[in-house]
Amino acid sequence: MLKLGVPSKGRLMQDTFGWFGARGIALSRTGSDREYAGRVEGADLTLVLLSASEIPRELASGRIDLGVTGSDLVREKLAGWRSDVREVVQMGFGHADLVLAVPACWRDCENLDDFAAITRQFRGDHGFRLRIATKYHRLVRAFLSEHEVADYQLVDSQGATEGTVANLTAEAIADITSSGETLRANHLKILPDALIHASQATLFASQKADQAEVDRFARRYLGGIDA
Numbered sequence: 001m002l003k004l005g006v007p008s009k010g011r012l013m014q015d016t017f018g019w020f021g022a023r024g025i026a027l028s029r030t031g032s033d034r035e036y037a038g039r040v041e042g043a044d045l046t047l048v049l050l051s052a053s054e055i056p057r058e059l060a061s062g063r064i065d066l067g068v069t070g071s072d073l074v075r076e077k078l079a080g081w082r083s084d085v086r087e088v089v090q091m092g093f094g095h096a097d098l099v100l101a102v103p104a105c106w107r108d109c110e111n112l113d114d115f116a117a118i119t120r121q122f123r124g125d126h127g128f129r130l131r132i133a134t135k136y137h138r139l140v141r142a143f144l145s146e147h148e149v150a151d152y153q154l155v156d157s158q159g160a161t162e163g164t165v166a167n168l169t170a171e172a173i174a175d176i177t178s179s180g181e182t183l184r185a186n187h188l189k190i191l192p193d194a195l196i197h198a199s200q201a202t203l204f205a206s207q208k209a210d211q212a213e214v215d216r217f218a219r220r221y222l223g224g225i226d227a
């Protein structure tokens with residue numbers, strides 16, 4: 001029986017339940033709010049509720065066969081993610097953009113070229129590299145290297161990343177945004193040509209799963225989507 005991992009809380013969990021429900025598979029949490037057990041009706045699946053950020057690792061190890069999480073998290077957590085997982089279907093919710101943002105008052109910084117010039121100047125002026133706060137280390141490094149920006153350092157920030165600039169622990173940030181409200185409230189602006197990844201909730205299959213069984217499941221419940 002295929003084992004499905006879905007996010008254990010919040011909008012991502014609710015929207016995932018809704019998405020499967022529309023395909024005739026009723027997923028639900030059992031027990032109390034704090035108990036991460038689940039029930040499935042309408043398909044031969046076992047359900048496990050997990051932190052969205054742990055689902056990539058569980059897929060890679062083969063402990064779950066199918067998993068729902070943000071496409072950003074799979075790319076960030078798994079180097080060479082395609083050898084560990086395959087995309088079964090993009091689910092059309094959980095849209096969020098991983099962007100690079102700088103202080104809104106940086107008038108001379110309107111794009112990535114300006115940003116690259118500022119990083120070079122910054123190092124000379126301050127004696128240390130411009131700091132970018134993020135939890136997306138792999139994706140940010142790959143993006144900046146592809147765009148030949150090298151004079152920076154990453155500062156790890158696992159939450160409230162937009163606050164690091166005001167707190168003087170970073171000069172710029174790379175984080176997920178959807179409405180843009182958190183960036184605006186923290187006086188930051190997006191560099192329009194620095195969209196690092198456009199994320200959405202995605203159903204992934206482990207490369208360690210029985211691929212024929214995954215394909216049978218996709219054909220039966222997802223209208224033959226088994227890319």
Ligand SMILES: Nc1ncnc2c1ncn2[C@@H]1O[C@H](COP(=O)(O)OP(=O)(O)OP(=O)(O)O)[C@@H](O)[C@H]1O
Nearest residue numbers: 051052053069070071072073094095096176178199
């Ligand atoms: N404001 C947002 N709007 C839409 N999607 C978001 C937003 N913030 C985060 N996401 C997406 O939600 C997914 C899960 O992010 P989140 O940080 O909540 O998970 P998590 O770290 O596993 O949570 P936890 O460890 O607290 O259980 C990611 O794929 C991310 O892109």
Ligand SMILES: O=P(O)(O)OC[C@H]1O[C@H](OP(=O)(O)OP(=O)(O)O)[C@H](O)[C@@H]1O
Nearest residue numbers: 159160175176177178179180181182183
């Ligand atoms: O563009 P917006 O709609 O304002 O959303 C962006 C915010 O949402 C996420 O934070 P979340 O609440 O998931 O908490 P986090 O700080 O732990 O990442 C993200 O890290 C931003 O802080």
